[in-house]
Amino acid sequence: MSQTDTNKPNETKEMELGKFGKFLKDNGIDSTRKDDSINVETIVISVKDLEPALRLLKTSSETKLNMLLTISGVDYTDRIDSIYHLWSYDHNDALVIKVELPKQSQANTDTVNLTSIANFWSAANWHERETYDLVGIRYLRHPYLRRILNPWDWEGHPLRRDYKQLVDALNDKNPHSFR
Amino acid sequence: MSELLNNDLNSTDLARENAALISPELADTVTLTSIDKAINMLSQIVSPIANLARSNSVWPLTFGTSCCAIEMMCVGMSAFDISRFGSEVFRATPRQADLIITAGTITRKMASALITLYEQLPEPKYVIAMGACTITGGMFNDSYSVVQGVDRIIPVDVYLPGCPPRPEAILDALLKLQQKIRTENYAKRRVQAYQQRPVCYVDYDCGRPLEDLLAMAMEDTSLALDQK
């Protein structure tokens, strides 16, 4: 990874806009292109552009990315990404959209907020609940933002990098645990 | 007759006589009565016969939480045919079953449900911990959500290692369990059995016992009635 960075530093910084990036730019939404994720165009957009961009990509006859495959979250210690995978059956096309959410402070990591898209895309409902459960992004204005996989009384978000689970009677069998 | 009555009164003597019946860790919580003594005498005659019948009709609960369940289904089909050993009747309710084959990973969220199921089984009840997952947590051992072995939450009779165990191994575990049942004594089991607890119903949305919620609702209605 570091080798490719030193070899072509310019390319990783300023990548040419792809098909969807150009389409969004024509409609007045800025985006930055990132490395493709397995031949699927990957773009980063800002928080305020997320809802208009998704609405546009979903309904426009040019893109028709009208299937939301999944929403996931990744913890990069200083920020958390919320990632949207879109798919178009009509054009057999796919797009990955990332939204970068900086953590307010290292100590108080529970304050990562983002506006929910479940109001106009109902497929997002459970995916946002799952991302909230495991990574801890709070989707504001979500109709029912509760834990979906873990029990209701779980403490913390297990896929955060700084997550530490207490050792109790149910998980003390393994002496070589990484926990 | 008078001897019997005397025995009734001297229950401490009786307890000393039957001390061998009670395991040391239960010694200060269990007291034996003359009924227990009668049962003890009877069970020496009846148990061998009853056990033979019971061991050949161990009905398992349909309980499969992941991949091991496929092998459990396989053992019920004609190629391996668990009905040769009298266990083909997989019951869909714990009230009619004698045995839980815990086929699959138990997560922390499933743990409470498994405890409920175990408590709903009528005595005598048995547990086969099937697969690496239910013995130690298996390959999900280090995961945040997995219980590292069902023996942390319910008592286990037979451990069956493998990932997943072959269907023949399940039959072997069943035969081991049958041996265990045949050597059992009803009176001993009765004394050592866990107290059957009434099941506690929990509202999974807010995580509070239904009794509490009901009490709150009753209080609210009585308040409203008072105000009228």
Ligand code: SF4
């Ligand atoms: S022991 Fe192996 S086969 Fe059985 S449930 Fe666990 S992972 Fe699946």
